[in-house]
Each structure stands twice: as structure tokens, then as C-alpha cells.
Amino acid sequence: MSAAADVPSSHEVKLAWSSELQMDVEENLDVALPHTSYLFLGIHHGIADGYTAMTICGLIIKLLNDVIEGTTIDDEELYGYAPDLSSSLVANRVQMIESNPEMKHFLFSEMRQRSRWRSAFDQVFTVPEEVAERSRHINYCLSEYSTTQFIEKCRSEGVEVHSGFSALANVALMELLVEKGIILDNYFICSSQTVDMRRYWGGDSSQFLLGCHVTPLHLWMGTPRNIMATFWELARSFQEAVDSAVSTGMVMDEEAIQRIVSPAPPDFNRAFRMPAIRQTDYYMVNLGDVTPLVTEGGPHVRVERIVNSISIKKGNIACSHFVHTFRGRLTHTLDYSTKFMTKELAKRYSDKIFQRMRELF
Structure with a gap:
């Protein structure tokens, strides 16, 4: 959409895609929002898990509402990407397993049984x-x-x-x-x-939702x-x-054993x-x-x-x-x-x- 005038003043977005949807009651859509759209987001699992994906969806909804409202958009980075925080935890677990022969033997036996x-x-x-x-x-x-x-x-x-x-x-x-x-x-x-x-990160991890x-x-x-x-x-x-x-x-x-192997x-x-x-x-x-x-969502776009x-x-x-x-x-x-x-x-x-x-x- 090239201009704000092209955007409906009241719009409802369903962040959903489905080959088959079943419900135990009929849907009750908000009659105050006459326009309904389906928005499909393809997010790579390598950089996002479910919590990250939900956060991204929330940011998009806020952005849509702000654009329609005419609010000034702040392009400052909101969240960080911290892959090393989880990786270092597994590395510590690897060291603990390597230093405990009995534990290592037990975990390898479990892995062979699962295979x-x-x-x-x-x-x-x-x-x-x-x-x-x-x-x-x-x-x-x-x-x-x-x-x-x-x-x-x-x-x-x-x-x-x-x-x-x-x-x-x-x-x-x-x-x-x-x-x-x-x-x-x-x-x-x-x-x-x-x-x-x-x-397991400790402290405030809210700024590192991405990943x-x-x-x-x-x-x-x-x-x-x-x-x-x-x-x-x-x-x-x-x-x-x-x-x-x-x-x-x-x-x-499990992840620690895979690193050892x-x-x-x-x-x-x-x-x-x-x-x-x-x-x-x-x-x-x-x-x-x-x-x-x-x-x-907000006054213009709701989920x-x-x-x-x-x-x-x-x-x-x-x-x-x-x-x-x-x-x-x-x-x-x-x-x-x-x-x-x-x-x-x-x-x-x-x-x-x-x-x-x-x-x-």
C-alpha cells in the first residue's frame, strides 16, 4: 500500500494459515472491524523459536496500528540476538559430563538404547x-x-x-x-x-528474545x-x-552428548x-x-x-x-x-x- 489513504481505517488481521480449521463454537468476529485479512509470515527456525516468532507478530501489529494512526515510527533496535547465551550453557554441561565418567557412561547407554x-x-x-x-x-x-x-x-x-x-x-x-x-x-x-x-540465563533476558x-x-x-x-x-x-x-x-x-560425539x-x-x-x-x-x-492489537488492527x-x-x-x-x-x-x-x-x-x-x- 503506497499511501495511508489506501489503508482501511478499521481492519482485523488474522495471523493464521490453515489447511483445515476446526472449532467447537462459531467464530464471533468483531463487528466494529468490517475488514478481515489473513497474514502469512514465514520465519526461519534457525533464527527464531516460537517465542521469538510471537514477539515479531506483536511488533508487526503495533507497527500497522502506528502507521494507520500516523504515529512517528521509532526505528531503534528493540531486541538483541544472543545465540551464545544458550550455547555456553550446553558447553558447561559438556564439561560436567566429561568430568563424570559414570554419568557419561549412563548417558551414552541411553543414547544407544534410543537409537x-x-x-x-x-x-x-x-x-x-x-x-x-x-x-x-x-x-x-x-x-x-x-x-x-x-x-x-x-x-x-x-x-x-x-x-x-x-x-x-x-x-x-x-x-x-x-x-x-x-x-x-x-x-x-x-x-x-x-x-x-x-x-537458565539468569537476570533479565527480555532484551534478547531473538534467536x-x-x-x-x-x-x-x-x-x-x-x-x-x-x-x-x-x-x-x-x-x-x-x-x-x-x-x-x-x-x-541430549545436546551435550551430541557435541561430544x-x-x-x-x-x-x-x-x-x-x-x-x-x-x-x-x-x-x-x-x-x-x-x-x-x-x-489497537484501534485500527486487532488480531x-x-x-x-x-x-x-x-x-x-x-x-x-x-x-x-x-x-x-x-x-x-x-x-x-x-x-x-x-x-x-x-x-x-x-x-x-x-x-x-x-x-x-
């Missing part, structure tokens, strides 16, 4: 070879009422939303396996929980076939495992060309309430919904879960790779999660 693991999607669910390699996703947005119900139920059971939703993801996957005729008393499912490294500062925590959780009878025990197991790993710094062990920087181009062996059933990312980062999604077609994972709350509504994105999952399977997986969630209220 023999095969994802359930790889073992059971097959996709025709001629299917094109694509990343797809399905979104589900809860109402404010259902979101509040789920959050309050999690709190009453002594777990965070992250653990409650991870347990639901396990239950839904277990039920898919049962449908495929894999009948066991207990199903061990491997999830990769994404942990924010900023918690990718997350690390994976792999958890193997037994999920009994009759788990819904004792669902919250599984959720509390997730909570205890994550809390323990975070409080002890064990979340950095291969000190040189990873060659991602080579890795993406190699045959994918799926050792993780799913990734789980929970950004919490992103409303303060994205902001609801109705925001959806996170990543391209996983070059990775070795079948799917990943993105969870966040915005304006009091929980949004879930199931990203999936067409190499490993069909649209029908992805939709059934997503549907099962929310079917089971409703049984908890």
Missing part, C-alpha cells in the same frame, strides 16, 4: 510411496469456555496444561494403535518435549490401554518427568538427504498464553486468531503438536508429514485428542 527405538508411525502406519513430500496441518480452536474448563481441570489435578495435553496426545496415539490391531496392556510412546533455554533457544527432552511414557480410568496419573507422570529434567538441567544432556557443527543438508528413521512418535510444543507477546505451524517435510518426524492460548482460547496445530501420515490419519488423531479432552470435564 534402536522405532516410532509407532514407522512400524504400523504406512503411506503409499508415490505420495508427494509435503507438510500439512490441522488446527483446532477451543472456545473460551472449553479452554477455561480444561485449564481449571489441569490445575485441580496438580498438572500444567502442557502435561495434560501431552497425556492426551499419548492416549489418542495409543487408541490409533489399538485400531490397527496392536493389542498390548501397556504402550510405550516416545515424545520430544520442547524446553525453553532462556530459563532459537529451545532444546528437546525425550520422554518414554507407558500408556496403559485402560488409561482413561486413571488419566491424571499419566498427566502427573509427564509433569514429574519434565519438572525433574528442568530443575536438574538434564534437558541439556560430533564436535563439528551439524550438516543439515546431508542429514535431510539421508533416509529418515523415526525414533520419536511426536514433538510437543506449548507456548502458553501468547496474548502479551502478540498483543490483541482474532494466531496459528503456529512448522515445515517438517524434511525431518524424520511424523507429526508435531503446537499448543498455545490467545485471547482466552486454546489453539492446537497438528503438523504432519505426508511421507508418514495421511490426511485421514492426521484428522482422526486430532479428533481423538479433543474427544478424550471433553470426557475429562
